[in-house]
Amino acid sequence: MGFTKEVMLFLSTTTVLSFFMITLGATFVYKVGDDAGWKMGSANLDYHTWAAKKFFHVGDILVFQYDRAQDNVLRVNLPNYHKCNAANPITTYSSGNDSITIRGPGHYYYISGFPGHCQTGQKIDVRVLKVSPPADLPSPSASPSPAPAAASSSSTTSAHLIAPSPISKSSAALFTNNGLGLGLCLTLFMFVVSADYLL
Template identity: 50%
Template sequence: MGTDVEKRGLLVLLCNILILLSSVSDGGAVYKVGDSAGWTTIANVDYTHWALTKTFQLGDTIVFEYNPKFHNVMQVTHADYKACNATSPISTRTSGNDSITIDTHGHHFFLCGVPGHCQAGQKVDINVVLHRVPEEAAPTPSPVPTVVPAFSPSTAALSMPFHKFGWFLILVLQLMYICGFY
């Protein structure tokens, strides 16, 4: 079977691999703004409602599909978003098929800079949360603070999506059992 030192070395190696795999991203989800209607004023899309029905996270890609002859996409500050002010955007996109990968948490404000379009509702607030929570299991806010345990291989394993790394977790547990640690 091996010595206790060999067993512990194998266990440490497997835990390190598990931690490494838990940090691998699957590339995130892809969201087409406005779903089948896209980025437009014609379809009367409620972009506020559209965004509220999604749970955005880091690595997700937001796709704006539109006719570039009639629309554009401007990323703006919160103040400019609220005022529909397109005079000093953070960035402007005009391809008609713009993909934006979200790499920071918080609110990301976009609007169409064509006069009158933002006022007609062609603007969206993409709010990127810290952790994805399944909509059916979303917890109700609690006034009691929760204690977050210190990082350990076991907490890293528990936070991984099972469909992605569950097989690896099972392998580690089986090896721990075989080595006499379980």
């Protein structure tokens, strides 16, 4: 064929690693609460359970959709999250279609600021995984808490297509969020390596 086993091994390894790097760089858009959205007393929806089943990463986008006359979203610190204290939010969102980009690893705490809503479970703890950048990229400052978002009394609206979470901006990114990316890459790599040595 004109290719040596070493060249075939190099090409197959490069292909597998490239695919894996594409999946790592993917960004997801999560509609908080999926079809139920962000509202008090959503039937069969526990925001704590909803968030615990997701794997959030830096760069992902949270979308809160709700009736702005009936609700809002407040980003708060941990003590105010536990106490449902809406008095001193870090940031207030009130557009009814808030799109929030995750800027750093750590926990992000959101509650409804409308009276009684948080107390009935309308609050969410978004845990963002810390992923180390490649060695050739500068490291962000090491901080156990997320980078503070710019304070704002209004919010930005989403220009992204919204659907049940997660929504991938890359078709290859589907594998990242459900843990199949690494397994698929390793399986493909082993298949190619074994095929090269059987020739």
